[in-house]
Amino acid sequence: MITRLDHIAVAVDDLTEGIRRFAEDFGLTLEGQEDVPSAVTSTAFFPIEGTRIELIHPLGGQGPVQKYLDKRGGGLHHVCFETDDIEADMARLKEKGYRLLSDQPQPGAHGTRVVFIHPKSTGGILIELAEHPHAGEGHR
Amino acid sequence: MITRLDHIAVAVDDLTEGIRRFAEDFGLTLEGQEDVPSAVTSTAFFPIEGTRIELIHPLGGQGPVQKYLDKRGGGLHHVCFETDDIEADMARLKEKGYRLLSDQPQPGAHGTRVVFIHPKSTGGILIELAEHPHAGEGHR
Structure with missing residues (x-):
């Protein structure tokens, strides 16, 4: 059963600049970074409180x-x-x-x-x- | 000061079908619908609990x-x-x-x-x- 919206993903050309933008300019808190070799992807997560689609x-x-x-x-x-x-x-x-x-x-x-x-x-x-x-x- | 992520918007060709998809297929709860004439837009909102970018x-x-x-x-x-x-x-x-x-x-x-x-x-x-x-x- 689908239980909740897990995340929204944003593709970024420059991960450092992307982290800076969302942390500094838009006030989110960086939760952590993880490389996912199986998906050939580096990721960074920002938790956010309740929102809406x-x-x-x-x-x-x-x-x-x-x-x-x-x-x-x-x-x-x-x-x-x-x-x-x-x-x-x-x-x-x-x-x-x-x-x-x-x-x-x-x-x-x-x-x-x-x-x-x-x-x-x-x-x-x-x-x-x-x-x-x-x-x-x-x-x- | 930016306080939180307010919403994520999805453009849909068919609003009724879009509402059906997110309510029935992906388990969200419809909060309400509103026309916004100034933006020439019909909207439907689904609240979601905490998530991440x-x-x-x-x-x-x-x-x-x-x-x-x-x-x-x-x-x-x-x-x-x-x-x-x-x-x-x-x-x-x-x-x-x-x-x-x-x-x-x-x-x-x-x-x-x-x-x-x-x-x-x-x-x-x-x-x-x-x-x-x-x-x-x-x-x-």
Whole structure:
């Protein structure tokens, strides 16, 4: 029986740089590294607390998700990090050279304010930041 | 400050079929659906408990991850579900028409036994199943 989502895997050109990005820039904690010779792969794991899988589908056959589907079909699309201060993280990441897709946060699901970071500046992953309503008021 | 991984997004050609796949075939629980007109997107969310991000890099510049990087560069590569009985889930999913990439489980990271499911049969996602050592003995 399938019991849980074990991990999400990200292919990286440079493992040291990948570890630095997720630890330093996105605040995860490195659990460990392991070579898996049978899979011809070096791995590094970052534990994360509860999260969600979100299925996304174009509304009315339009918009960026429709363009994505037209170009490459369905599949893994982006990962989203929660932030308690989206403006501060936008400024911090922009300073580090990340390319934000909007100058201001945009409205997202569940009343969030969101911004996307271009995959060209993240090693090929479309990354979203989301601030939930009431962030910074001690609950979400 | 970035506080946690909020979600992982999967683009789907058919939202009803996508919901059925993750609920019925992979055992997640549907939390709800929401249209986000500002993003021209329909969404469906499945909460998941703690998981991990795994960075993967080719060992010695060879193997399937190197081929993936050569073909499309770094980026989201696969998701992995944990199972407590990999042979039973392999048989169940094969019966449902999923295309397994090996007839028998293969050795994975952390002493796991793993199998991959071809993206052509999953709506474009490379999905791995992993059975951890001591699965079914009440701990992992």
